[in-house]
Amino acid sequence: MLGSGILKGLAVTAKNFAGSYYDPARMVTVEYPEKRIPIPENYRNFPFLVSENAEDPMGTLRCVACQICEKECPPQCIYIEKSKDKKPDATGKLQLFPAVFDIDTSVCMSCQICVEVCPFDAIKMDQVYEIAATDRFNDLLLDREQLAKSNSYFHQIHPTEASEVDARLAAERKAAEEKAKAAAAAKAAVAKPAIPTAPAPAPAPKPAAASNAEAPKPPPPVA
Amino acid sequence: MSAAFLVSLAASANAWMSGRAFPARTLVAPDADRFLERAPLAARDWVVGFFPVSLHWLVHSLISIVAVLAVFGLFFAFLTIIERKLLGRIQNRLGPNRTGPFGLLQPFADAVKALTKEDIVPAAADKLLHFLAPVIVVAFGLMGFAVLPFGRDIIPVELDAAVLYFFAASSATELAIFMAGWSSRNKYSLLAAMRALAQLISYELPLLLSIVPVVMLASTLSTSEIVRAQGGWTLGILPHWNVLTPWGAAGFLIFVVAALAESNRSPFDLPEAESELIAGHLTEYSGFKYALFFMAEYFGMTALCGLGVTLFLGGWQAPCAFLEFIPSYVWFGAKLFGLILGLIWIRGTLLRLRIDQLTRLAWKFLVPLALINLANAAFWSLTAGLPWPGQIARWIVSMALVAVPFVTIGRTLSAGLAPRTYKYA
Numbered sequence: 228m229l230g231s232g233i234l235k236g237l238a239v240t241a242k243n244f245a246g247s248y249y250d251p252a253r254m255v256t257v258e259y260p261e262k263r264i265p266i267p268e269n270y271r272n273f274p275f276l277v278s279e280n281a282e283d284p285m286g287t288l289r290c291v292a293c294q295i296c297e298k299e300c301p302p303q304c305i306y307i308e309k310s311k312d313k314k315p316d317a318t319g320k321l322q323l324f325p326a327v328f329d330i331d332t333s334v335c336m337s338c339q340i341c342v343e344v345c346p347f348d349a350i351k352m353d354q355v356y357e358i359a360a361t362d363r364f365n366d367l368l369l370d371r372e373q374l375a376k377s378n379s380y381f382h383q384i385h386p387t388e389a390s391e392v393d394a395r396l397a398a399e400r401k402a403a404e405e406k407a408k409a410a411a412a413a414k415a416a417v418a419k420p421a422i423p424t425a426p427a428p429a430p431a432p433k434p435a436a437a438s439n440a441e442a443p444k445p446p447p448p449v450a
Numbered sequence: 451m452s453a454a455f456l457v458s459l460a461a462s463a464n465a466w467m468s469g470r471a472f473p474a475r476t477l478v479a480p481d482a483d484r485f486l487e488r489a490p491l492a493a494r495d496w497v498v499g500f501f502p503v504s505l506h507w508l509v510h511s512l513i514s515i516v517a518v519l520a521v522f523g524l525f526f527a528f529l530t531i532i533e534r535k536l537l538g539r540i541q542n543r544l545g546p547n548r549t550g551p552f553g554l555l556q557p558f559a560d561a562v563k564a565l566t567k568e569d570i571v572p573a574a575a576d577k578l579l580h581f582l583a584p585v586i587v588v589a590f591g592l593m594g595f596a597v598l599p600f601g602r603d604i605i606p607v608e609l610d611a612a613v614l615y616f617f618a619a620s621s622a623t624e625l626a627i628f629m630a631g632w633s634s635r636n637k638y639s640l641l642a643a644m645r646a647l648a649q650l651i652s653y654e655l656p657l658l659l660s661i662v663p664v665v666m667l668a669s670t671l672s673t674s675e676i677v678r679a680q681g682g683w684t685l686g687i688l689p690h691w692n693v694l695t696p697w698g699a700a701g702f703l704i705f706v707v708a709a710l711a712e713s714n715r716s717p718f719d720l721p722e723a724e725s726e727l728i729a730g731h732l733t734e735y736s737g738f739k740y741a742l743f744f745m746a747e748y749f750g751m752t753a754l755c756g757l758g759v760t761l762f763l764g765g766w767q768a769p770c771a772f773l774e775f776i777p778s779y780v781w782f783g784a785k786l787f788g789l790i791l792g793l794i795w796i797r798g799t800l801l802r803l804r805i806d807q808l809t810r811l812a813w814k815f816l817v818p819l820a821l822i823n824l825a826n827a828a829f830w831s832l833t834a835g836l837p838w839p840g841q842i843a844r845w846i847v848s849m850a851l852v853a854v855p856f857v858t859i860g861r862t863l864s865a866g867l868a869p870r871t872y873k874y875a
Contacts, residue, residue, distance in 0.1 A: 228857060228860065229856070229857070229860030229861070229863075229864060230860070233799070233800065236799045236800065237795065237796070237799050239799070240540045240795065240798050240799045241795070243539070243540050243541065243542055244536070244539045244540050244795075246542070247539045247540075247542050247543075248539070253542045254542055254543070254544070255541075255542050255543060256543050256544060258544070
């Protein structure tokens with residue numbers, strides 16, 4: 228009959244109205260500042276620089292100022308100045324570090340390309356979303372102090388990715404140590420004119436591909 | 451039997467012709483003089499007493515105006531938040547709850563925002579009309595309140611042609627909407643203005659036809675007389691409201707549908723169709739002028755609901771005899787509020803109609819029903835004096851006169867249109 232659809236519709240809205248009072252599962256909104264929906268692990272927004280130690284973030288940045296991300300960044304929001312001196316990186320090798328590392332978050336589009344091109348696992352995606360600022364120029368241009376966040380924070384926001392990175396870095400560090408040991412042994416062998424032995428064990432295959440499950444648990448970040 | 455019927459028919463016809471179908475009820479309710487019942491009038495008379503006699507008429511009117519503005523201004527303010535809360539709950543949201551306890555201060559925050567916003571007048575606009583439109587829309591929106599009996603003897607202006615005056619005033623708001631749409635010099639606004647007029651010619655006819663039976667049976671255009679005619683109870687619990695008769699119920703439904711269209715509310719918010727016309731005639735308005743339009747919309751809706759309560763729901767009359775101790779204006783307010791809640795419920799449920807659908811609904815469905823309802827009311831009035839077996843037949847015939855046209859016209863109109871099948875859905 229004419230009008231029965233209207234009555235059905237009114238019944239539906241009445242049910243919603245009453246249900247919203249006793250059935251919290253119906254509510255589609257979350258009262259945001261007080262309550263938050265947990266962020267999915269794969270959520271990403273704006274890059275940050277990983278430092279090994281929260282106590283000394285500037286001294287333990289993984290970034291070696293290779294400037295690949297600066298060149299690859301599609302909107303050109305990264306600005307890097309290399310340092311004059313060197314210091315040991317995550318694998319113990321002496322490397323440059325960024326004297327200046329700026330990201331203009333008003334330009335950044337969170338595309339993650341900087342993360343994908345970084346060979347040092349030094350830049351990763353953050354999960355910040357409360358980034359409102361009152362000054363559109365100074366507050367949105369983040370320098371390296373603001374960008375540096377510790378590895379433990381990285382573990383917090385992206386646990387899977389962080390453990391995988393830690394395992395890889397540990398394997399690299401181990402390989403580097405073995406290589407150094409082998410080199411030292413070879414040097415010693417060369418210095419001692421003796422029967423030429425077999426060459427030093429071939430350098431370990433690039434462990435980047437090693438998604439090995441048997442990799443040792445990552446050691447705590449070097450202090 | 452049939453002779454008795456004919457005689458009584460003739461008698462009641464005679465009574466109706468002579469305007470005595472509803473004998474004036476001179477019964478004074480036993481508690482009509484109670485303090486709470488008299489309080490508003492006593493307060494008014496007390497204030498008027500401070501002024502010289504020559505100024506009494508002026509002070510009297512000014513107090514009425516101030517009271518209407520204050521009461522319905524506040525009512526409007528809180529109606530906005532009640533509506534938003536209700537719509538929120540209907541959509542399983544919480545609604546505004548940030549400003550003050552339960553968000554109760556939200557209307558005041560909205561008012562401050564509207565007052566401090568920049569008032570923009572388009573360069574190409576007709577400046578005078580653009581300024582006048584919001585003023586006129588509020589003025590006409592408020593004029594309707596003048597003839598509503600808010601309680602026993604509480605009526606700002608006692609007019610003999612109150613119903614006529616009410617519709618003359620309230621349909622003039624459509625003129626202001628056209629002014630707003632025309633003067634904005636904006637295509638969307640102009641479309642809205644044209645829609646408003648198309649809507650006007652659609653709903654005005656059923657709106658007026660739906661209230662003619664009430665006027666006919668009460669034999670008066672005075673709102674306070676119409677309310678008084680609905681007084682009294684059968685067995686002390688069944689009120690003699692118009693809505694509780696078959697023709698009254700049908701008239702009330704037609705009235706509500708037409709009133710929804712008159713107050714430009716969903717599902718008939720065609721002039722202001724946000725999803726089609728940005729904001730229609732309000733597109734070029736901001737700040738306080740926008741707030742005035744908003745206010746006028748709510749005033750218009752409140753006044754129309756007040757008229758609906760007056761004509762069909764017994765006005766300030768209590769629903770049962772033993773509930774008469776509650777002051778009459780409380781009853782009026784409660785009925786008004788209930789009716790408005792119903793409109794909000796409808797707004798939260800139905801979709802907007804197209805303009806041709808509205809015209810079709812109004813002219814092909816509501817107008818014939820309203821005309822048949824007119825005949826039904828005449829039948830009802832002529833058969834008022836029947837003895838009780840005749841009364842049962844009277845109810846059955848009258849109900850059939852409502853239901854049969856509803857079903858047949860509905861079937862005929864929706865033949866080939868409903869239920870809709872969706873080929874690719």
